[in-house]
Amino acid sequence: xxxxxxxxxxxxxxxxDLPLPPESSWVPxxxxxxxxxxxxxxxxxxxxxxxxxxxxxxxxAPDAAATGRRVTTTPLLVIPRxxxxxxxxxxxxxxAFGYGIxxxxxxxxxxxxxxxxxxxxxxxxxxxxxxSRTPEEWQLLVGVRLDLxxxxxxxxxxxxxxxxxxxxWARSDGCGRNACVVGETTLSQSPAYVASxxxxxxxxxxxxxxxxxxRMLILRYVTEPGSEGPHGxxxxxxxxxxxxxxxx
Amino acid sequence: MTIDAGRWAELYRLEFPRVYRALLAVLRDRDxxxxxxxxxxxxGLRRPPAHDADLAGWLFVVxxxxxxxxxxxxxxxxxxxxxxxxxxxxxxxxxxxxxxxxLAGLTERQRAMVVAQFYLGLDHREIAAHFGVKTxxxxxxxxxxxxRMRAEVRNAS
Numbered sequence: 001x002x003x004x005x006x007x008x009x010x011x012x013x014x015x016x017d018l019p020l021p022p023e024s025s026w027v028p029x030x031x032x033x034x035x036x037x038x039x040x041x042x043x044x045x046x047x048x049x050x051x052x053x054x055x056x057x058x059x060x061a062p063d064a065a066a067t068g069r070r071v072t073t074t075p076l077l078v079i080p081r082x083x084x085x086x087x088x089x090x091x092x093x094x095x096a097f098g099y100g101i102x103x104x105x106x107x108x109x110x111x112x113x114x115x116x117x118x119x120x121x122x123x124x125x126x127x128x129x130x131x132s133r134t135p136e137e138w139q140l141l142v143g144v145r146l147d148l149x150x151x152x153x154x155x156x157x158x159x160x161x162x163x164x165x166x167x168x169w170a171r172s173d174g175c176g177r178n179a180c181v182v183g184e185t186t187l188s189q190s191p192a193y194v195a196s197x198x199x200x201x202x203x204x205x206x207x208x209x210x211x212x213x214x215r216m217l218i219l220r221y222v223t224e225p226g227s228e229g230p231h232g233x234x235x236x237x238x239x240x241x242x243x244x245x246x247x248x
Numbered sequence: 249m250t251i252d253a254g255r256w257a258e259l260y261r262l263e264f265p266r267v268y269r270a271l272l273a274v275l276r277d278r279d280x281x282x283x284x285x286x287x288x289x290x291x292g293l294r295r296p297p298a299h300d301a302d303l304a305g306w307l308f309v310v311x312x313x314x315x316x317x318x319x320x321x322x323x324x325x326x327x328x329x330x331x332x333x334x335x336x337x338x339x340x341x342x343x344x345x346x347x348x349x350x351l352a353g354l355t356e357r358q359r360a361m362v363v364a365q366f367y368l369g370l371d372h373r374e375i376a377a378h379f380g381v382k383t384x385x386x387x388x389x390x391x392x393x394x395x396r397m398r399a400e401v402r403n404a405s
Contacts (some may be wrong), residue, residue, distance in 0.1 A: 010366075011347055011363070014345045015363075015367050017345075018269045018338075018341065020264075021278065
């Protein structure tokens with residue numbers, strides 16, 4: 001039997017023992033009470049600018065090239081490797097970090113790296129997220145949080161490797177603490193360590209780690225097994241995007 | 249009565265410990281629990297609940313929804329590689345607890361409803377209202393969860 005009164009007692013007794021984080025990390029000070037509203041407004045505004053910037057980045061290749069990233073809307077043939085997806089595609093190139101990747105024509109760059117850059121992860125040098133969602137859909141899903149990856153998006157991260165091997169990176173990410181499936185593959189003729197693990201009961205992380213000298217390139221996406229993504233995105237779409245990466 | 253920003257911060261501070269612990273039991277991850285609760289706080293600043301009764305339930309459900317929206321990006325940490333992660337501590341702590349073992353076999357949604365009922369003290373109607381589902385759905389979800397927890401108790405003994 002599981003008498004409800006005794007369960008309640010057990011829940012209260014045990015859960016009340018769980019440690020709290022330091023007060024400084026959660027107690028809203030009076031002086032800061034009003035700040036989150038304005039801060040949030042600033043972050044929303046900045047995110048909108050970011051979204052508009054990302055869209056113009058896709059559309060205006062010369063401007064993007066000036067920043068070290070280049071996006072072209074030329075057919076995939078100009079890039080050595082990738083496969084064209086669903087009949088049309090765009091190519092995103094990062095000259096600064098030495099890679100190119102093709103995304104379906106109806107996808108776009110959701111550059112969420114600038115505001116959240118290095119905030120929670122000092123090893124992070126660059127991060128670009130690719131999505132099939134419209135800016136409004138993405139904003140609704142993720143809000144002002146920039147340390148999230150939206151399910152069914154693909155992200156490319158470049159990190160300082162700090163001497164650690166791909167396997168260590170996978171372990172640090174969550175592989176091992178959770179039931180993790182690992183393997184090896186080749187992406188653009190470079191060996192890649194592949195790991196996949198559940199991040200919640202319904203979401204699963206897939207990550208590809210490629211050692212590039214003193215840097216670590218990580219491609220990742222999150223799926224919801226048994227469901228289809230937005231705008232008809234499937235796991236196969238995401239795999240194709242990952243497989244399209246071309247490394248300099 | 250409308251809740252202004254000052255009152256909201258005060259209520260949040262009061263309810264934080266209980267709601268944070270409830271979220272730890274559901275999400276089993278300190279960072280996710282804290283981030284989700286921060287999101288709920290900001291959501292309340294933007295559009296506070298209509299009244300301050302049952303605020304813990306409101307915060308809890310908004311936070312659970314927020315935690316489901318996206319997946320927090322992992323960040324590289326040497327401590328994690330060396331196996332000294334804070335998340336591991338919470339997992340281990342919950343695994344040692346009877347509650348942790350009971351909840352371990354449930355889905356996140358079942359855990360959320362069980363914790364809402366047995367820890368936050370919400371009844372089926374309140375849980376249904378917060379989660380935006382029918383009372384029958386709550387009853388069915390909780391019945392399945394309790395059956396699993398009973399099985400866990402039987403196995404353990």
